[in-house]
Amino acid sequence: MTIVMKDFPEETKRIPPYNENPHLLLLHFFDKYDECQWQDWKRQSYFHKLSYKLEKKNMEERGTFFDVIIKNS
Secondary structure (H helix, E strand, C coil): HCCCCCCCHHHHCCCCCCCCCHHHHHHHHCCCCCHEEEEEHHHCCCCCCCCCCCCCHHCCCCCCHHHHHHHHC
16 A cells, blocks of 8 residues: 555545544444434445354345345345
């Protein structure tokens, strides 16, 4: 990233400042889905890959943010 930032300073300015809001989804992945909360988070932040190992039992729960967003249930 440092090399890119040096070689492309104008593009670097387009990168949004660090925002920890995407981590809110990780913390609430298996909470009951709430459409208002989801819309609020989408307005506040950009998203990135959440590459954490998840427990299978949690991934099978219905009605969670994970279920609605990732599994599209």
